[in-house]
Amino acid sequence: MRIMLAPMEGVVEHHVRAILSKIGGLDGCVTEFIRVTDQKLPYKVFYKYAQELESDCKTPSGIPVKVQLLGSNPHFMALNAQELVRYGAKSIDLNFGCPAKTVNAHEGGAYKPPAYWHYIADIRAKLTINVVANGEIWSVADYFRCREESQCDDVMLGRGLIAQPDLAKQIRCALNQEPYTPLSWLEICQMLFDYYRSTTPLYYEKNCGNRVKQWLMYLSRNYPEAASFFEFIKRKSLHHEIEQAFQEQLDFLLNKKHSI
Known part of the structure; x- marks a missing residue:
């Protein structure tokens, strides 16, 4: 009964994989897709998307990471897969469907909700290989419904885990019948601030808050405070402005916690 982190393009880069695997409940991750055209890619391209190649293809908390390739040329897909193995990849995932419009335009497959989990059961019954179910799993209840309808033991979480x-930890505790208290907004905010600080050096200042703002939009599904905080910082672009906003939010939350 494995729980995997899905490869969300433009969202689940190595910092996010490290954060989510540290929280717990995950058995594996998959990188964002690495686009393959008609050439052998250099190591720097593989490393850009799979920095875990430098750490035995594991996150800092020891969770295995599969490297994903996307392309429609079998020869160069195989050639680049061989290169990845040479560079230390333990497992390679092939992308056969992605909701990104740029991918659809290049014959990369597609997806749009809802997820028809019962169709997975039909496919699984005809195959001898393992099948991992996914799609629209936003809660522990969704997880159990997905497993029941798909008849799959293993499940992959995408947007539901970002939101x-x-x-994954909630699901794991439910499977083990262990008590668990979901993360509070204070804990989520601290996590986001750490993420912001670790990724800030990677972007020009005007773009330094984009990934955090994107994550806040996902989080607003479950945390009303995330929507409010997004509104507060959405027009801020300078590093010191966003840093100050986080500090003010955390100070407010900590003072509120200590006053109870």
């Missing part, structure tokens, strides 16, 4: 960063 609820401890969803």
